[in-house]
Amino acid sequence: MGKYNALSIFWHALCRHKYWQRVWRDPQPKLGYDAIIVGGGGHGLATAYYLAKNHGITNVAVLEKGYIGGGNAGRNTTIVRSNYLLSDNARFYEHGMNLWRTMSQDLNFNVMFSPRGVLNIAHTNAQYDVFARRANAMCLNGINAELLSREEVLDREPIIDGSATTRFPVWGGILQPLAGNARHDAVVWAYARGADQLGVDIIQNCLVTDFIHHGERIVGVKTTRGDIYAHKIGLAVAGNTSCLTSKLGVRLPIESHVLQAFVTEPYKPLINGVVTFGAGHFYVSQSDKGGVVFGGDIDGYNTYAQRGNLPVFEDVIGGGLALMPCLSRLKLLRNWGGVMDMSMDGSPIIDIGPVDGIYLNTGWCYGGFKATPASGWCFAYTIANDQAHKLNQAYTLNRFASGYTIDEKGAGPYPKVH
Amino acid sequence: MREHTEFTYGEDANRQKPEIDAPIEDWNTYIYERDNVAGYHMEYWHHAFGCRAWIKVKRDTQTHAILWVGLPQENPEIAL
Numbered sequence: 060m061g062k063y064n065a066l067s068i069f070w071h072a073l074c075r076h077k078y079w080q081r082v083w084r085d086p087q088p089k090l091g092y093d094a095i096i097v098g099g100g101g102h103g104l105a106t107a108y109y110l111a112k113n114h115g116i117t118n119v120a121v122l123e124k125g126y127i128g129g130g131n132a133g134r135n136t137t138i139v140r141s142n143y144l145l146s147d148n149a150r151f152y153e154h155g156m157n158l159w160r161t162m163s164q165d166l167n168f169n170v171m172f173s174p175r176g177v178l179n180i181a182h183t184n185a186q187y188d189v190f191a192r193r194a195n196a197m198c199l200n201g202i203n204a205e206l207l208s209r210e211e212v213l214d215r216e217p218i219i220d221g222s223a224t225t226r227f228p229v230w231g232g233i234l235q236p237l238a239g240n241a242r243h244d245a246v247v248w249a250y251a252r253g254a255d256q257l258g259v260d261i262i263q264n265c266l267v268t269d270f271i272h273h274g275e276r277i278v279g280v281k282t283t284r285g286d287i288y289a290h291k292i293g294l295a296v297a298g299n300t301s302c303l304t305s306k307l308g309v310r311l312p313i314e315s316h317v318l319q320a321f322v323t324e325p326y327k328p329l330i331n332g333v334v335t336f337g338a339g340h341f342y343v344s345q346s347d348k349g350g351v352v353f354g355g356d357i358d359g360y361n362t363y364a365q366r367g368n369l370p371v372f373e374d375v376i377g378g379g380l381a382l383m384p385c386l387s388r389l390k391l392l393r394n395w396g397g398v399m400d401m402s403m404d405g406s407p408i409i410d411i412g413p414v415d416g417i418y419l420n421t422g423w424c425y426g427g428f429k430a431t432p433a434s435g436w437c438f439a440y441t442i443a444n445d446q447a448h449k450l451n452q453a454y455t456l457n458r459f460a461s462g463y464t465i466d467e468k469g470a471g472p473y474p475k476v477h
Numbered sequence: 478m479r480e481h482t483e484f485t486y487g488e489d490a491n492r493q494k495p496e497i498d499a500p501i502e503d504w505n506t507y508i509y510e511r512d513n514v515a516g517y518h519m520e521y522w523h524h525a526f527g528c529r530a531w532i533k534v535k536r537d538t539q540t541h542a543i544l545w546v547g548l549p550q551e552n553p554e555i556a557l
Contacts (some may be wrong), residue, residue, distance in 0.1 A: 301513035312509040360486035363515045459509040
Protein backbone atom coordinates (compact mmCIF):
# COMPACT_ATOMS: atom_id res chain seq x y z
CA MET A 60 0.00 0.00 0.00
CA GLY A 61 2.97 2.27 0.46
CA LYS A 62 3.80 4.81 3.07
CA TYR A 63 2.27 8.27 2.96
CA ASN A 64 4.83 11.07 2.79
CA ALA A 65 5.58 14.24 0.87
CA LEU A 66 7.57 12.33 -1.73
CA SER A 67 4.68 9.95 -2.45
CA ILE A 68 2.28 12.88 -2.92
CA PHE A 69 4.77 14.43 -5.34
CA TRP A 70 5.22 11.16 -7.23
CA HIS A 71 1.47 10.52 -7.46
CA ALA A 72 0.92 14.08 -8.66
CA LEU A 73 3.49 13.51 -11.41
CA CYS A 74 1.55 10.36 -12.39
CA ARG A 75 -1.69 12.39 -12.46
CA HIS A 76 -2.96 10.50 -9.40
CA LYS A 77 -3.64 7.35 -11.45
CA TYR A 78 -1.88 4.91 -9.11
CA TRP A 79 -3.33 5.60 -5.65
CA GLN A 80 -4.40 2.30 -4.12
CA ARG A 81 -7.38 1.64 -1.91
CA VAL A 82 -6.58 2.39 1.70
CA TRP A 83 -7.65 -1.00 3.08
CA ARG A 84 -8.57 -4.30 1.44
CA ASP A 85 -12.16 -5.53 1.05
CA PRO A 86 -11.73 -9.22 1.98
CA GLN A 87 -14.30 -11.99 2.06
CA PRO A 88 -14.83 -13.18 5.64
CA LYS A 89 -12.95 -16.38 6.50
CA LEU A 90 -14.62 -19.17 8.45
CA GLY A 91 -12.53 -18.62 11.55
CA TYR A 92 -10.30 -16.07 13.26
CA ASP A 93 -8.33 -15.84 16.50
CA ALA A 94 -10.48 -12.89 17.50
CA ILE A 95 -13.53 -11.08 16.15
CA ILE A 96 -14.28 -7.46 16.95
CA VAL A 97 -17.92 -6.58 16.37
CA GLY A 98 -18.20 -2.92 15.42
CA GLY A 99 -15.97 -1.09 12.93
CA GLY A 100 -16.06 2.28 14.64
CA GLY A 101 -13.06 4.01 16.14
CA HIS A 102 -13.02 1.79 19.22
CA GLY A 103 -13.33 -1.48 17.31
CA LEU A 104 -10.69 -0.57 14.74
CA ALA A 105 -8.32 0.74 17.41
CA THR A 106 -8.80 -2.52 19.30
CA ALA A 107 -7.93 -4.56 16.20
CA TYR A 108 -4.92 -2.35 15.50
CA TYR A 109 -3.49 -2.69 19.03
CA LEU A 110 -4.26 -6.44 19.10
CA ALA A 111 -2.05 -6.78 16.03
CA LYS A 112 0.60 -4.22 16.94
CA ASN A 113 1.01 -4.67 20.71
CA HIS A 114 0.00 -8.30 21.18
CA GLY A 115 0.88 -9.97 17.86
CA ILE A 116 -2.67 -11.21 17.27
CA THR A 117 -3.14 -10.47 13.58
CA ASN A 118 -5.70 -13.12 12.59
CA VAL A 119 -8.53 -10.74 13.49
CA ALA A 120 -11.76 -9.69 11.79
CA VAL A 121 -13.56 -6.42 12.38
CA LEU A 122 -17.25 -6.80 11.48
CA GLU A 123 -19.03 -3.56 10.59
CA LYS A 124 -22.76 -3.55 9.81
CA GLY A 125 -22.51 -0.43 7.63
CA TYR A 126 -19.41 1.30 6.33
CA ILE A 127 -16.31 2.55 8.16
CA GLY A 128 -16.92 6.03 9.54
CA GLY A 129 -20.71 5.91 9.17
CA GLY A 130 -21.67 5.48 12.81
CA ASN A 131 -20.75 7.53 15.85
CA ALA A 132 -17.21 7.95 14.48
CA GLY A 133 -18.76 10.34 11.99
CA ARG A 134 -21.32 11.78 14.43
CA ASN A 135 -19.34 13.54 17.15
CA THR A 136 -17.91 16.97 17.92
CA THR A 137 -14.25 15.81 17.64
CA ILE A 138 -13.21 16.97 21.14
CA VAL A 139 -10.20 15.30 22.77
CA ARG A 140 -9.54 15.92 26.49
CA SER A 141 -8.73 14.34 29.84
CA ASN A 142 -10.01 16.97 32.31
CA TYR A 143 -11.55 14.51 34.76
CA LEU A 144 -11.91 14.69 38.52
CA LEU A 145 -11.78 11.01 39.47
CA SER A 146 -8.44 9.24 39.27
CA ASP A 147 -9.73 6.16 37.43
CA ASN A 148 -11.03 8.37 34.63
CA ALA A 149 -8.14 10.83 34.66
CA ARG A 150 -5.45 8.16 34.28
CA PHE A 151 -7.33 6.32 31.55
CA TYR A 152 -8.04 9.42 29.48
CA GLU A 153 -4.54 10.84 30.02
CA HIS A 154 -3.13 7.61 28.62
CA GLY A 155 -5.37 8.35 25.66
CA MET A 156 -3.93 11.87 25.38
CA ASN A 157 -0.44 10.39 25.10
CA LEU A 158 -1.65 8.14 22.28
CA TRP A 159 -3.37 11.09 20.56
CA ARG A 160 -0.11 13.09 20.57
CA THR A 161 1.77 10.43 18.59
CA MET A 162 -1.14 8.99 16.60
CA SER A 163 -0.37 10.65 13.26
CA GLN A 164 3.25 9.42 13.32
CA ASP A 165 2.32 6.00 14.69
CA LEU A 166 -0.33 5.36 12.04
CA ASN A 167 1.37 7.29 9.20
CA PHE A 168 -1.87 9.16 8.66
CA ASN A 169 -2.55 12.79 9.49
CA VAL A 170 -5.36 12.72 12.05
CA MET A 171 -5.02 16.51 12.43
CA PHE A 172 -4.70 16.36 16.20
CA SER A 173 -4.81 19.97 17.29
CA PRO A 174 -4.12 20.69 20.98
CA ARG A 175 -5.76 24.10 20.93
CA GLY A 176 -6.99 23.96 24.53
CA VAL A 177 -10.30 23.02 26.15
CA LEU A 178 -11.80 25.83 28.21
CA ASN A 179 -14.71 25.24 30.64
CA ILE A 180 -16.31 28.51 31.68
CA ALA A 181 -17.56 29.15 35.23
CA HIS A 182 -20.33 31.67 35.79
CA THR A 183 -20.48 31.80 39.59
CA ASN A 184 -18.03 31.83 42.45
CA ALA A 185 -19.28 28.43 43.62
CA GLN A 186 -18.81 26.90 40.17
CA TYR A 187 -15.29 28.35 40.07
CA ASP A 188 -14.54 26.58 43.39
CA VAL A 189 -15.71 23.27 41.91
CA PHE A 190 -13.50 23.87 38.87
CA ALA A 191 -10.54 24.68 41.12
CA ARG A 192 -11.05 21.36 42.88
CA ARG A 193 -11.07 19.56 39.53
CA ALA A 194 -7.97 21.46 38.35
CA ASN A 195 -6.14 20.44 41.53
CA ALA A 196 -7.21 16.81 41.10
CA MET A 197 -5.98 16.90 37.50
CA CYS A 198 -2.60 18.30 38.57
CA LEU A 199 -2.29 15.56 41.20
CA ASN A 200 -2.82 13.04 38.39
CA GLY A 201 -0.11 14.73 36.32
CA ILE A 202 -2.46 16.49 33.90
CA ASN A 203 -1.77 20.13 33.20
CA ALA A 204 -4.69 22.40 34.17
CA GLU A 205 -4.90 26.16 34.56
CA LEU A 206 -7.45 28.34 36.29
CA LEU A 207 -8.22 31.46 34.29
CA SER A 208 -9.65 34.75 35.53
CA ARG A 209 -12.58 36.44 33.80
CA GLU A 210 -10.16 38.73 31.94
CA GLU A 211 -8.04 35.82 30.77
CA VAL A 212 -11.13 33.98 29.49
CA LEU A 213 -12.37 37.01 27.56
CA ASP A 214 -8.88 37.68 26.23
CA ARG A 215 -8.60 34.09 25.00
CA GLU A 216 -12.03 33.95 23.40
CA PRO A 217 -13.05 37.52 22.50
CA ILE A 218 -16.40 36.58 20.99
CA ILE A 219 -17.76 35.55 24.39
CA ASP A 220 -20.27 38.11 25.62
CA GLY A 221 -18.37 40.08 28.29
CA SER A 222 -20.88 42.92 28.54
CA ALA A 223 -22.41 44.08 31.83
CA THR A 224 -25.95 43.16 30.78
CA THR A 225 -25.41 39.52 29.81
CA ARG A 226 -27.63 36.98 31.57
CA PHE A 227 -24.73 34.69 32.64
CA PRO A 228 -21.59 36.79 33.18
CA VAL A 229 -18.24 35.01 32.94
CA TRP A 230 -16.60 34.49 36.34
CA GLY A 231 -13.55 32.51 35.21
CA GLY A 232 -12.58 29.22 33.65
CA ILE A 233 -10.53 26.06 33.76
CA LEU A 234 -8.24 25.37 30.82
CA GLN A 235 -6.63 22.11 29.77
CA PRO A 236 -4.08 23.61 27.38
CA LEU A 237 -2.92 20.31 25.86
CA ALA A 238 -6.42 19.11 24.96
CA GLY A 239 -8.17 20.02 21.73
CA ASN A 240 -9.59 18.43 18.58
CA ALA A 241 -8.79 15.75 16.04
CA ARG A 242 -10.26 14.99 12.63
CA HIS A 243 -12.86 12.29 13.36
CA ASP A 244 -12.97 10.65 9.91
CA ALA A 245 -9.18 10.54 9.68
CA VAL A 246 -9.01 8.70 13.01
CA VAL A 247 -11.14 5.76 11.83
CA TRP A 248 -9.54 5.70 8.41
CA ALA A 249 -6.09 5.72 9.99
CA TYR A 250 -6.88 2.87 12.39
CA ALA A 251 -8.56 0.90 9.58
CA ARG A 252 -5.51 1.33 7.33
CA GLY A 253 -3.10 0.55 10.16
CA ALA A 254 -4.98 -2.58 11.21
CA ASP A 255 -5.36 -3.74 7.61
CA GLN A 256 -1.63 -3.38 6.95
CA LEU A 257 -0.95 -5.64 9.94
CA GLY A 258 -3.25 -8.33 8.51
CA VAL A 259 -6.62 -7.57 10.09
CA ASP A 260 -9.66 -8.25 7.87
CA ILE A 261 -12.08 -5.31 7.85
CA ILE A 262 -15.45 -6.63 6.72
CA GLN A 263 -18.08 -4.03 5.97
CA ASN A 264 -21.82 -4.51 5.37
CA CYS A 265 -21.68 -7.43 7.77
CA LEU A 266 -24.39 -7.30 10.45
CA VAL A 267 -24.06 -9.68 13.39
CA THR A 268 -27.48 -11.26 13.91
CA ASP A 269 -26.80 -13.87 16.60
CA PHE A 270 -24.15 -15.81 18.50
CA ILE A 271 -23.01 -19.41 18.05
CA HIS A 272 -22.98 -21.36 21.32
CA HIS A 273 -20.89 -24.37 22.22
CA GLY A 274 -22.06 -25.45 25.64
CA GLU A 275 -21.71 -22.44 27.94
CA ARG A 276 -19.26 -20.76 25.62
CA ILE A 277 -19.73 -18.45 22.66
CA VAL A 278 -17.56 -19.63 19.77
CA GLY A 279 -18.73 -17.50 16.88
CA VAL A 280 -21.26 -15.14 15.36
CA LYS A 281 -23.97 -15.50 12.77
CA THR A 282 -23.81 -12.62 10.31
CA THR A 283 -25.46 -11.47 7.12
CA ARG A 284 -22.30 -12.68 5.36
CA GLY A 285 -22.28 -16.16 6.93
CA ASP A 286 -21.14 -17.78 10.16
CA ILE A 287 -17.73 -16.75 11.51
CA TYR A 288 -15.95 -18.54 14.34
CA ALA A 289 -13.51 -17.25 16.96
CA HIS A 290 -12.70 -18.05 20.57
CA LYS A 291 -12.55 -14.39 21.49
CA ILE A 292 -15.32 -12.02 20.46
CA GLY A 293 -15.12 -8.37 21.46
CA LEU A 294 -18.22 -6.18 21.32
CA ALA A 295 -17.56 -2.50 20.54
CA VAL A 296 -20.93 -1.44 19.18
CA ALA A 297 -21.74 1.66 21.31
CA GLY A 298 -25.50 2.29 21.41
CA ASN A 299 -26.36 -1.14 20.01
CA THR A 300 -24.67 -3.15 22.78
CA SER A 301 -27.92 -4.03 24.58
CA CYS A 302 -29.37 -5.44 21.34
CA LEU A 303 -26.44 -7.85 21.03
CA THR A 304 -26.28 -8.87 24.70
CA SER A 305 -30.05 -9.46 24.76
CA LYS A 306 -29.31 -12.38 22.42
CA LEU A 307 -27.06 -13.70 25.20
CA GLY A 308 -29.85 -13.23 27.75
CA VAL A 309 -27.90 -10.46 29.50
CA ARG A 310 -29.35 -7.08 30.53
CA LEU A 311 -26.85 -4.25 30.90
CA PRO A 312 -26.66 -1.04 32.96
CA ILE A 313 -27.00 0.84 29.68
CA GLU A 314 -29.69 2.92 28.00
CA SER A 315 -29.36 4.12 24.41
CA HIS A 316 -30.02 7.82 23.88
CA VAL A 317 -29.69 10.14 20.93
CA LEU A 318 -27.23 13.04 21.04
CA GLN A 319 -27.47 15.76 18.43
CA ALA A 320 -24.63 17.85 17.09
CA PHE A 321 -24.49 20.74 14.66
CA VAL A 322 -22.16 22.44 12.21
CA THR A 323 -22.43 25.80 10.47
CA GLU A 324 -21.16 26.91 7.10
CA PRO A 325 -17.41 27.69 7.09
CA TYR A 326 -16.46 31.10 8.46
CA LYS A 327 -13.22 32.93 9.10
CA PRO A 328 -11.49 32.15 12.44
CA LEU A 329 -13.90 32.94 15.24
CA ILE A 330 -13.25 30.54 18.12
CA ASN A 331 -9.69 29.71 19.14
CA GLY A 332 -10.10 26.51 21.15
CA VAL A 333 -12.84 24.32 22.53
CA VAL A 334 -15.22 26.29 24.76
CA THR A 335 -17.94 24.96 27.07
CA PHE A 336 -20.74 27.02 28.61
CA GLY A 337 -21.10 26.56 32.37
CA ALA A 338 -24.65 27.85 32.87
CA GLY A 339 -26.25 25.47 30.37
CA HIS A 340 -25.02 22.60 28.28
CA PHE A 341 -23.22 23.82 25.18
CA TYR A 342 -19.77 23.07 23.79
CA VAL A 343 -18.27 24.55 20.69
CA SER A 344 -15.15 24.59 18.56
CA GLN A 345 -14.30 25.59 15.02
CA SER A 346 -13.14 23.03 12.50
CA ASP A 347 -10.05 23.64 10.42
CA LYS A 348 -12.38 24.18 7.46
CA GLY A 349 -14.09 26.97 9.40
CA GLY A 350 -17.38 25.30 10.37
CA VAL A 351 -18.52 26.07 13.90
CA VAL A 352 -19.17 22.63 15.45
CA PHE A 353 -21.31 22.44 18.57
CA GLY A 354 -23.50 20.22 20.70
CA GLY A 355 -25.31 20.02 24.01
CA ASP A 356 -27.58 17.64 25.88
CA ILE A 357 -28.98 14.32 24.83
CA ASP A 358 -32.68 14.35 23.94
CA GLY A 359 -33.55 12.63 27.22
CA TYR A 360 -35.65 9.62 26.19
CA ASN A 361 -34.16 6.29 25.16
CA THR A 362 -34.03 5.77 21.43
CA TYR A 363 -32.20 4.02 18.61
CA ALA A 364 -33.14 6.62 15.99
CA GLN A 365 -30.11 8.50 14.68
CA ARG A 366 -31.96 11.78 14.76
CA GLY A 367 -33.33 14.00 17.50
CA ASN A 368 -36.12 16.48 18.04
CA LEU A 369 -36.38 20.24 17.78
CA PRO A 370 -36.82 21.19 21.48
CA VAL A 371 -33.28 20.06 22.32
CA PHE A 372 -32.05 21.72 19.15
CA GLU A 373 -33.53 25.00 20.43
CA ASP A 374 -32.12 24.47 23.92
CA VAL A 375 -28.58 23.87 22.62
CA ILE A 376 -28.66 26.92 20.38
CA GLY A 377 -30.16 28.99 23.22
CA GLY A 378 -27.17 28.09 25.38
CA GLY A 379 -24.81 29.01 22.57
CA LEU A 380 -26.42 32.40 22.02
CA ALA A 381 -26.30 33.20 25.74
CA LEU A 382 -22.53 32.70 25.62
CA MET A 383 -21.74 33.98 22.12
CA PRO A 384 -24.58 36.16 20.78
CA CYS A 385 -22.82 36.63 17.42
CA LEU A 386 -23.54 32.95 16.60
CA SER A 387 -27.11 34.01 15.76
CA ARG A 388 -25.78 35.39 12.46
CA LEU A 389 -24.24 32.08 11.34
CA LYS A 390 -26.00 29.73 8.96
CA LEU A 391 -26.41 26.17 10.10
CA LEU A 392 -25.26 23.64 7.53
CA ARG A 393 -26.11 20.27 9.07
CA ASN A 394 -27.24 18.59 12.22
CA TRP A 395 -27.11 14.90 13.03
CA GLY A 396 -27.76 12.43 15.83
CA GLY A 397 -25.81 9.47 17.14
CA VAL A 398 -26.98 6.68 19.43
CA MET A 399 -25.07 6.85 22.73
CA ASP A 400 -24.51 3.97 25.14
CA MET A 401 -25.39 5.86 28.34
CA SER A 402 -24.16 3.96 31.39
CA MET A 403 -25.68 4.27 34.84
CA ASP A 404 -22.71 6.13 36.34
CA GLY A 405 -21.41 7.99 33.29
CA SER A 406 -18.26 5.88 33.02
CA PRO A 407 -17.43 3.13 30.52
CA ILE A 408 -17.19 -0.64 30.81
CA ILE A 409 -14.17 -2.52 29.41
CA ASP A 410 -14.38 -6.01 30.79
CA ILE A 411 -14.27 -9.76 30.21
CA GLY A 412 -17.66 -11.42 29.91
CA PRO A 413 -20.57 -11.39 30.69
CA VAL A 414 -20.46 -14.79 28.90
CA ASP A 415 -17.43 -17.00 28.21
CA GLY A 416 -15.84 -16.01 24.93
CA ILE A 417 -17.28 -12.48 25.02
CA TYR A 418 -15.47 -9.24 25.87
CA LEU A 419 -17.41 -6.05 26.48
CA ASN A 420 -16.57 -2.47 25.55
CA THR A 421 -19.46 -0.08 26.14
CA GLY A 422 -20.92 2.72 28.27
CA TRP A 423 -19.08 5.62 26.60
CA CYS A 424 -22.01 7.99 27.08
CA TYR A 425 -21.23 10.96 24.89
CA GLY A 426 -17.48 10.95 25.44
CA GLY A 427 -16.53 8.09 23.19
CA PHE A 428 -14.54 9.94 20.56
CA LYS A 429 -11.72 11.17 22.81
CA ALA A 430 -11.47 7.69 24.32
CA THR A 431 -10.86 6.00 20.95
CA PRO A 432 -7.13 5.21 21.32
CA ALA A 433 -7.17 4.44 25.06
CA SER A 434 -10.28 2.30 24.69
CA GLY A 435 -8.78 0.26 21.86
CA TRP A 436 -5.44 -0.02 23.65
CA CYS A 437 -6.99 -1.28 26.91
CA PHE A 438 -9.59 -3.48 25.22
CA ALA A 439 -6.88 -5.14 23.12
CA TYR A 440 -4.85 -5.75 26.30
CA THR A 441 -7.88 -7.24 28.04
CA ILE A 442 -8.73 -9.53 25.11
CA ALA A 443 -5.13 -10.65 24.56
CA ASN A 444 -4.27 -11.32 28.21
CA ASP A 445 -7.70 -12.32 29.53
CA GLN A 446 -7.29 -9.79 32.29
CA ALA A 447 -7.81 -6.05 32.57
CA HIS A 448 -4.92 -3.63 32.35
CA LYS A 449 -4.55 -1.46 35.46
CA LEU A 450 -5.86 1.47 33.41
CA ASN A 451 -9.23 -0.22 32.88
CA GLN A 452 -9.46 -2.48 35.92
CA ALA A 453 -12.04 -0.14 37.50
CA TYR A 454 -14.24 -0.24 34.39
CA THR A 455 -15.89 -3.53 35.30
CA LEU A 456 -19.43 -4.62 34.60
CA ASN A 457 -20.01 -5.76 38.17
CA ARG A 458 -19.03 -2.42 39.75
CA PHE A 459 -22.71 -1.47 39.87
CA ALA A 460 -23.62 -4.52 41.93
CA SER A 461 -20.59 -4.12 44.18
CA GLY A 462 -21.09 -0.40 44.76
CA TYR A 463 -17.85 0.81 43.14
CA THR A 464 -19.48 3.08 40.60
CA ILE A 465 -17.35 5.81 38.99
CA ASP A 466 -19.79 8.70 39.09
CA GLU A 467 -17.85 11.79 37.97
CA LYS A 468 -20.69 14.18 38.76
CA GLY A 469 -22.16 12.38 41.77
CA ALA A 470 -25.43 12.36 39.85
CA GLY A 471 -26.75 8.95 40.88
CA PRO A 472 -27.93 5.90 38.98
CA TYR A 473 -29.61 7.56 36.02
CA PRO A 474 -28.51 7.02 32.44
CA LYS A 475 -29.65 10.38 31.15
CA VAL A 476 -27.91 12.76 33.58
CA HIS A 477 -24.26 12.03 32.89
CA MET B 478 -52.47 17.22 20.52
CA ARG B 479 -49.90 18.70 22.93
CA GLU B 480 -46.41 20.03 22.36
CA HIS B 481 -43.46 17.75 23.05
CA THR B 482 -41.92 20.51 25.19
CA GLU B 483 -44.73 20.10 27.77
CA PHE B 484 -43.56 16.57 28.58
CA THR B 485 -40.50 15.12 30.23
CA TYR B 486 -39.46 11.51 29.94
CA GLY B 487 -39.89 9.36 33.04
CA GLU B 488 -38.69 5.80 32.70
CA ASP B 489 -39.31 2.28 31.45
CA ALA B 490 -42.83 1.33 32.63
CA ASN B 491 -42.05 -2.38 32.78
CA ARG B 492 -39.62 -2.12 35.70
CA GLN B 493 -40.98 -3.74 38.87
CA LYS B 494 -39.85 -2.27 42.17
CA PRO B 495 -38.72 -5.05 44.53
CA GLU B 496 -40.02 -5.48 48.04
CA ILE B 497 -38.06 -3.47 50.59
CA ASP B 498 -36.53 -6.66 52.07
CA ALA B 499 -35.81 -8.27 48.69
CA PRO B 500 -32.26 -9.57 48.12
CA ILE B 501 -29.62 -7.05 47.07
CA GLU B 502 -29.40 -8.70 43.61
CA ASP B 503 -33.03 -7.78 42.94
CA TRP B 504 -32.33 -4.17 43.87
CA ASN B 505 -29.25 -4.13 41.65
CA THR B 506 -31.37 -5.40 38.77
CA TYR B 507 -34.06 -2.81 39.44
CA ILE B 508 -31.76 0.18 39.86
CA TYR B 509 -29.13 -0.46 37.22
CA GLU B 510 -30.21 -2.93 34.55
CA ARG B 511 -32.44 -2.07 31.62
CA ASP B 512 -34.04 -3.99 28.75
CA ASN B 513 -33.14 -1.04 26.50
CA VAL B 514 -35.21 -2.47 23.66
CA ALA B 515 -34.93 -1.45 20.03
CA GLY B 516 -38.58 -1.43 19.09
CA TYR B 517 -41.81 -1.10 21.06
CA HIS B 518 -41.19 0.36 24.50
CA MET B 519 -43.72 0.98 27.29
CA GLU B 520 -42.70 4.03 29.27
CA TYR B 521 -43.84 6.83 31.58
CA TRP B 522 -43.88 10.48 30.60
CA HIS B 523 -44.68 13.43 32.88
CA HIS B 524 -46.87 16.26 31.64
CA ALA B 525 -44.55 18.54 33.64
CA PHE B 526 -45.39 21.82 31.92
CA GLY B 527 -49.12 21.08 31.68
CA CYS B 528 -51.57 19.23 33.94
CA ARG B 529 -48.74 17.49 35.91
CA ALA B 530 -50.24 14.04 35.28
CA TRP B 531 -48.12 10.98 34.58
CA ILE B 532 -49.04 9.07 31.45
CA LYS B 533 -48.05 5.74 29.97
CA VAL B 534 -46.88 5.67 26.37
CA LYS B 535 -46.06 2.87 23.99
CA ARG B 536 -43.43 4.17 21.61
CA ASP B 537 -41.20 2.68 18.93
CA THR B 538 -37.63 3.54 19.96
CA GLN B 539 -36.44 3.10 16.38
CA THR B 540 -38.86 5.52 14.73
CA HIS B 541 -40.26 7.68 17.59
CA ALA B 542 -43.78 6.62 16.50
CA ILE B 543 -46.29 6.69 19.39
CA LEU B 544 -48.61 3.68 19.25
CA TRP B 545 -50.70 4.04 22.39
CA VAL B 546 -51.21 6.50 25.26
CA GLY B 547 -53.01 5.88 28.54
CA LEU B 548 -53.03 6.52 32.26
CA PRO B 549 -50.39 4.74 34.38
CA GLN B 550 -52.84 2.08 35.61
CA GLU B 551 -54.07 1.31 32.08
CA ASN B 552 -52.78 -1.14 29.51
CA PRO B 553 -53.54 -1.42 25.81
CA GLU B 554 -56.53 -3.70 25.20
CA ILE B 555 -54.99 -5.29 22.16
CA ALA B 556 -51.37 -6.14 21.63
CA LEU B 557 -49.94 -3.46 19.35
